[in-house]
Amino acid sequence: MILDVLAQNGEQTSNPLAAFALPLLLLVGFYFLLIRPQRNRQRAQQALISALEVGDEVLTTGGIFGTIVEIDEDEGVLTVEIAPGTRVRMLRQGIAQRFVEEDEGLDGESGSADEEADRKP
Secondary structure (H helix, E strand, C coil), X not given: CHHHHHHHHHCCCCCHHHHHHHHHHHHHHHHHHHHHHHHHHHHHHHHHHHCXXXXXXXXXXXXXXXXXXXXXXXXXXXXXXXXXXXXXXXXXXXXXXXXXXXXXXXXXXXCCHHHHHHHCC
């Protein structure tokens, strides 16, 4: 009898939607913190790989700097010159980064007046 009274007083009714709220919030959090940024990085890498051209200065995934001298579109292979006379064949996916040279100003000089003042003693 005493156990029946304690069991009835100790029971709590819960909202069934509250039970699903926490897992749902966790899934949404994982999407915005992990999945979405990874997809954006993959899209950016695919755009980089498809935009490679002969003459681009690149950094390989192995940490080697070089210049693209030939592209074989059929096989997806690049020839990268890593030193004068030293060429390496590699897959397009082996390129980690492309370096773009800064455009020179209208008068043929690059940099600003502040940079020039910093260079002078």
